[in-house]
Amino acid sequence: MRSLPRSRLQAQKATLPGTVPEGTRRRILETALRLFASHGFHGTSIRDVAKELGLQPSALYSHFPAKENILAELVQVGHETLHEVLRTALLNAGSEPAEQVRALVRAHTILHATHSQLAVVVNEELHALPPELAAPALALRHQASALLLEVVKRGVAMGRFSPPHLEATAAAISAMGVRIPYWYEPAGALTADSLAELHAELALRMLGGR
Amino acid sequence: MRSLPRSRLQAQKATLPGTVPEGTRRRILETALRLFASHGFHGTSIRDVAKELGLQPSALYSHFPAKENILAELVQVGHETLHEVLRTALLNAGSEPAEQVRALVRAHTILHATHSQLAVVVNEELHALPPELAAPALALRHQASALLLEVVKRGVAMGRFSPPHLEATAAAISAMGVRIPYWYEPAGALTADSLAELHAELALRMLGGR
DNA sequence: GTCTATAGACGGATAGAC
DNA sequence: GTCTATCCGTCTATAGAC
Missing domain, CATH: 1.10.357.10 (Tetracycline Repressor, domain 2)
Structure with missing residues (x-):
């Protein structure tokens, strides 16, 4: 997603319902939720999610086995x-x-x-x-x-x-x-x-x- | 799209309304329509469209400047x-x-x-x-x-x-x-x-x- | 208008140090 | 759990022959 064309939804808060505990794992989910909603799953890279969180891409793989x-x-x-x-x-x-x-x-x-x-x-x-x-x-x-x-x-x-x-x-x-x-x-x-x-x-x- | 996971829609005919004339250009549009509908724009590569048409990827660029x-x-x-x-x-x-x-x-x-x-x-x-x-x-x-x-x-x-x-x-x-x-x-x-x-x-x- | 070949960027994912 | 560094496959797009 080098170009960042349009956004499907205005980027709101991106709160997650349910019982996911606080922590980096939850922050990954919330950030991915916002980016997936805006640009789609295939339109969002692991690098995009990591950058938004101030992490290196490899750090995400301690929390999820794959994108x-x-x-x-x-x-x-x-x-x-x-x-x-x-x-x-x-x-x-x-x-x-x-x-x-x-x-x-x-x-x-x-x-x-x-x-x-x-x-x-x-x-x-x-x-x-x-x-x-x-x-x-x-x-x-x-x-x-x-x-x-x-x-x-x-x-x-x-x-x-x-x-x-x-x-x-x-x-x-x-x-x-x-x-x-x-x-x-x-x-x-x-x-x-x-x-x-x-x-x-x-x-x-x-x-x-x- | 190496994995071809799910399909969003059953792959039907993919007919194009309007006045696009017959020919390779139209076949590209119809094939892309079917693939974009199934796997999304970012989930479909130029190579996928070309392969479906029996063409080389570069051939598409004679008909469209970009994906x-x-x-x-x-x-x-x-x-x-x-x-x-x-x-x-x-x-x-x-x-x-x-x-x-x-x-x-x-x-x-x-x-x-x-x-x-x-x-x-x-x-x-x-x-x-x-x-x-x-x-x-x-x-x-x-x-x-x-x-x-x-x-x-x-x-x-x-x-x-x-x-x-x-x-x-x-x-x-x-x-x-x-x-x-x-x-x-x-x-x-x-x-x-x-x-x-x-x-x-x-x-x-x-x-x-x- | 289609081919072969390839450039050059970006993708997901892993290795290993700390 | 996060980092640096990197592998390697796929991506869009182009060059140049036919």
Whole structure:
């Protein structure tokens, strides 16, 4: 990345959710997260990450066996966080399908609005991992998308929802969240909580739930 | 790209819309489109493109001055096509806001469903271009998104729509289309036309237009 | 317009001292 | 755990013959 052309995302804080302990290892992950989000995995070199941290390139190999393992850990943390956040939201929601959809969409929206860079890396750079490193994250992803689909199906069965198409509507609801990093500005007038309410409302409209 | 890890998209036909004449130049663009969509711009080398075409790497430089000019042309064609398709759709629609939204969403959906690879490259690899090469495409993109926003605003002013939030709802409508390449399978049961109708319906539900 | 050959920079990763 | 130094493969791009 000698040229440093454009940046995919404005370089924000790059905070890492989850339970990664403080230290150089975590600083590597946070720096790589920021650079991968801006320039992509293949557009970022080990030297770029090291320079940003004031380290020599070889120092990184005391913390990760290879460059792709840095990405793998980011992707894994991202998927674990998503899955955890959705699962908790659903557990804390009532039994009414509309409330469950609200809870899922709110959690999905807030996660994407507050961890934009991780969302971008998880969604755009997963393909750079060899299958064996991507597999655990893919399994979590399928579980997460199944959560919404099941709630929607149950709502339809109970006569609460009337979406024009199950999978396409679930995909549209999910798409709202996934696209947040590309237009939403946290510093703007719209708070993450407000956006979460908005998306919940739009989801229920799509489902015919109101 | 010695390792060839994962592929972001199933390798389809990779047809190029627009008016690029037949010949080696076009074959380069189509091959690069397929490889950029699968492995990204930085994950694809000039050698990869040449090998796929049965050419030597140096032969490509008779057609393009540099690798980034191949991407720039793909990005430009993609944005020109999008803008043209939306403009035409709007011209052929009536004056009723709901019909105009239907027309825009239908066109947006069909383009993304039938040119998935170009959509992916346009959306995920634009950042790899230096600003001066990306600028014309960015201008077209802003024009295109303004089309939807203006129709929505007019519909609100006429009392036809009642979206919970102008920009967020327009973003959600656009997101449906942009995410198509990541889940829709053209060979499946859902045709592009059916999906277009579905998305138009979902858009009008979000707008409170029915 | 395509070839062979290669220049010259940059890539990931390792060896070994401290 | 970080450093210096380096290996060596791949990268984009060019030179020059045909």
